[in-house]
Amino acid sequence: MTSDTLNPNPLVQALERMVLIRAYEDTLVGLHGQGRAAGTCTSVGQEASAVGVVSALAPEDLILTNHRSAGHLLARGADPGRLMAEVMGKRDGYCKGKSGSLHIASKEIGVVLTSTIVGGELALATGVALSRATLGGEGIVVCFFGDGAACEGRFHESLNLAALWNLPILYVCENNQWQAFVHRKETTLAESVVPQAAALGMDGTSVDGNDVEAVQAAAAEAVAAVRRTRKPFLLETRTYRLRGHFEPDDQSYVDPGELEHWRGRDPIALLRARLERDGRLSAAGADAIAARARAVMEQAVAFAEASPYPGAEDLTSDVYA
Amino acid sequence: MQTMTVTDAVSSALAEEMRRDPTVLLMGEGVATKRLPLVEAFGGARVRNTPLAEGIIAGTAAGAAATGLRPVIDLLFAPFLTYAMDEIVNSAGKLRYISGGQFAFPMVVLAQTGAGWGVGAQHNHNVEAWFVHSPGLKVVMPSNPADAKGLLKAAIRDDNPVLFFTDIGLAYADGPVPDGDAVIPLGQAAVLREGGDVTLVSYAKTVHGCVQAAARLAEAGIEAEVIDLRTLKPLDEDAILRSVRKTGRLVVVHEASRMCGVGAEIAALVAEKAFGSLRAPVVRLTGPDAPTPASFPLEQAFVPQAEAIESAARGLVQGR
Numbered sequence: 216m217t218s219d220t221l222n223p224n225p226l227v228q229a230l231e232r233m234v235l236i237r238a239y240e241d242t243l244v245g246l247h248g249q250g251r252a253a254g255t256c257t258s259v260g261q262e263a264s265a266v267g268v269v270s271a272l273a274p275e276d277l278i279l280t281n282h283r284s285a286g287h288l289l290a291r292g293a294d295p296g297r298l299m300a301e302v303m304g305k306r307d308g309y310c311k312g313k314s315g316s317l318h319i320a321s322k323e324i325g326v327v328l329t330s331t332i333v334g335g336e337l338a339l340a341t342g343v344a345l346s347r348a349t350l351g352g353e354g355i356v357v358c359f360f361g362d363g364a365a366c367e368g369r370f371h372e373s374l375n376l377a378a379l380w381n382l383p384i385l386y387v388c389e390n391n392q393w394q395a396f397v398h399r400k401e402t403t404l405a406e407s408v409v410p411q412a413a414a415l416g417m418d419g420t421s422v423d424g425n426d427v428e429a430v431q432a433a434a435a436e437a438v439a440a441v442r443r444t445r446k447p448f449l450l451e452t453r454t455y456r457l458r459g460h461f462e463p464d465d466q467s468y469v470d471p472g473e474l475e476h477w478r479g480r481d482p483i484a485l486l487r488a489r490l491e492r493d494g495r496l497s498a499a500g501a502d503a504i505a506a507r508a509r510a511v512m513e514q515a516v517a518f519a520e521a522s523p524y525p526g527a528e529d530l531t532s533d534v535y536a
Numbered sequence: 537m538q539t540m541t542v543t544d545a546v547s548s549a550l551a552e553e554m555r556r557d558p559t560v561l562l563m564g565e566g567v568a569t570k571r572l573p574l575v576e577a578f579g580g581a582r583v584r585n586t587p588l589a590e591g592i593i594a595g596t597a598a599g600a601a602a603t604g605l606r607p608v609i610d611l612l613f614a615p616f617l618t619y620a621m622d623e624i625v626n627s628a629g630k631l632r633y634i635s636g637g638q639f640a641f642p643m644v645v646l647a648q649t650g651a652g653w654g655v656g657a658q659h660n661h662n663v664e665a666w667f668v669h670s671p672g673l674k675v676v677m678p679s680n681p682a683d684a685k686g687l688l689k690a691a692i693r694d695d696n697p698v699l700f701f702t703d704i705g706l707a708y709a710d711g712p713v714p715d716g717d718a719v720i721p722l723g724q725a726a727v728l729r730e731g732g733d734v735t736l737v738s739y740a741k742t743v744h745g746c747v748q749a750a751a752r753l754a755e756a757g758i759e760a761e762v763i764d765l766r767t768l769k770p771l772d773e774d775a776i777l778r779s780v781r782k783t784g785r786l787v788v789v790h791e792a793s794r795m796c797g798v799g800a801e802i803a804a805l806v807a808e809k810a811f812g813s814l815r816a817p818v819v820r821l822t823g824p825d826a827p828t829p830a831s832f833p834l835e836q837a838f839v840p841q842a843e844a845i846e847s848a849a850r851g852l853v854q855g856r
Contacts, residue, residue, distance in 0.1 A: 310635045310638070311636035311637070312636075313634055314635065314636070318634050320631075320638060328599060328602055328627070328631055328635075329635075330627060330631070334622075335627060338591055338594070338596070338598075338622070338623050339595050339596075339598055341599060342596040342598055342599020342600035342605075342607070343600070344599075345599070346599070346604045349581065349605060369591055369595070372587070372589045372592035373595070375587060375589075376587060379587070532637070533637035534633050534671050536642070
């Protein structure tokens with residue numbers, strides 16, 4: 216993120232991060248196609264949600280995420296090279312190659328206990344928040360999950376306990392309309408998860424998850440509320456998973472009209488158009504952002520491919536403390 | 537030395553460890569209701585009643601353990617652990633490894649199991665082998681109040697998730713418990729009786745059947761060595777092998793069912809590492825492949841008793 220200083224406008228910085236996330240995931244999709252990296256669960260189309268929420272956080276805050284985590288990690292400042300090394304199962308990955316893409320955590324940047332069991336992060340977040348509440352400090356906990364996890368029993372259990380115990384958690388439901396290979400409309404009658412928070416005595420709000428400006432504003436308000444009240448809050452970002460559940464996935468089960476509609480609401484294209492229209496970014500400036508992201512990815516791929524695989528001695532290390 | 541029950545020994549260990557370490561806290565269904573002296577001593581923030589929701593209790597413990605606390609959770613009865621399997625097995629057991637060692641999970645899961653109260657199969661199911669089979673976890677199952685206290689203190693101080701099973705049938709049995717900070721390290725079996733003719737290996741309630749059988753065998757001139765495993769993982773392989781190399785005969789006894797149980801592991805261990813010392817085939821006495829019945833006589837029939845242990849040992853020694 217050395218380019219942060221190039222344009223001080225926060226929305227331009229947001230665009231730069233979103234473009235970086237897209238470039239990272241597109242690069243991995245390409246590498247997977249060439250057999251050079253494992254397939255990933257991408258968050259393509261959801262970049263505004265990740266960047267909008269994470270940019271509202273303070274360094275001492277902790278994030279829990281899930282298998283669709285690239286946006287959260289990169290928005291938090293993860294090194295794309297170390298992320299790619301992890302996806303490739305290399306020693307220099309954030310988890311020494313033992314996670315792969317699905318459960319990448321990085322304590323050093325405050326992304327902890329990533330679980331790929333849908334709803335797993337919801338069950339762990341209450342404990343992380345209990346630690347924060349018990350051991351002191353200003354930090355809050357942010358828990359990213361999808362509309363699929365909101366169909367798990369743990370969603371209810373987690374929100375209920377957090378509300379009951381006044382735990383400082385910002386729950387962020389990235390409602391991307393898809394639960395693996397099943398559309399949200401096939402799994403629940405609820406159009407929004409927010410009323411479920413209200414039923415448990417928790418405040419919540421829903422926001423257009425493809426509008427980074429709107430997400431940033433809603434997240435800033437929500438984060439401030441959690442920090443001030445030390446009580447949980449549920450933020451729903453309405454967005455769309457533009458690619459399949461994992462790579463490769465031909466998305467043959469996706470309604471073409473719906474996909475086309477959401478492609479027309481691509482959060483990166485929307486933001487770039489808005490910034491160019493308002494005169495806050497030139498076409499050349501936008502192209503430079505894209506070029507920088509490509510250059511970062513070239514370096515990241517080189518770093519990851521040069522990193523060694525773990526050794527046989529690593530097979531049984533870090534099982535027990 | 538004091539006399540107390542296993543239940544009181546657990547409370548005593550909790551109180552001592554909570555006093556010693558301010559990061560230890562207790563959570564679960566009714567812990568603040570049933571262990572009032574702990575609430576009075578340490579306050580409601582460290583002794584927390586929870587909703588009847590085992591998954592979130594275990595998940596909260598795992599999340600808290602990874603970020604600076606040492607939670608002990610009481611999930612009451614072992615079959616209830618099925619609601620918490622993801623948090624215990626997939627999170628607490630795996631996220632240290634998956635993350636390349638970034639996190640540790642110093643937490644203890646308490647649960648009761650075993651015959652004795654006629655509570656039936658959804659409150660009584662000896663599931664300890666499930667957790668022995670899962671990486672990243674440790675498993676303890678004591679047979680008496682002194683061990684319950686000393687092992688729980690060690691479990692709380694351990695940096696790994698520990699499943700701590702107590703035997704329902706032993707809950708209110710009195711026993712001597714040493715005064716002071718008597719920590720019993722995990723992974724060390726106890727030799728309760730020495731003998732050169734046959735080794736009886738067990739844990740939890742059936743240890744007492746082994747001790748009774750050994751006394752009767754002695755009357756017949758057969759000297760049985762009785763080993764109480766105390767910890768199932770890590771398993772004290774040396775204690776088992778040392779004894780079997782001496783006696784050449786082994787009876788393994790437990791209440792959990794036979795197939796892929798702890799006894800199967802011990803039989804395999806002895807076959808692999810002490811085959812040459814064996815003078816007779818290994819015998820396993822276990823509960824049947826059946827849910828546990830509530831009816832008292834059936835519940836008793838479920839558990840290997842002293843008579844059966846004595847008979848099995850006698851058979852090995854006399855070559856029958």
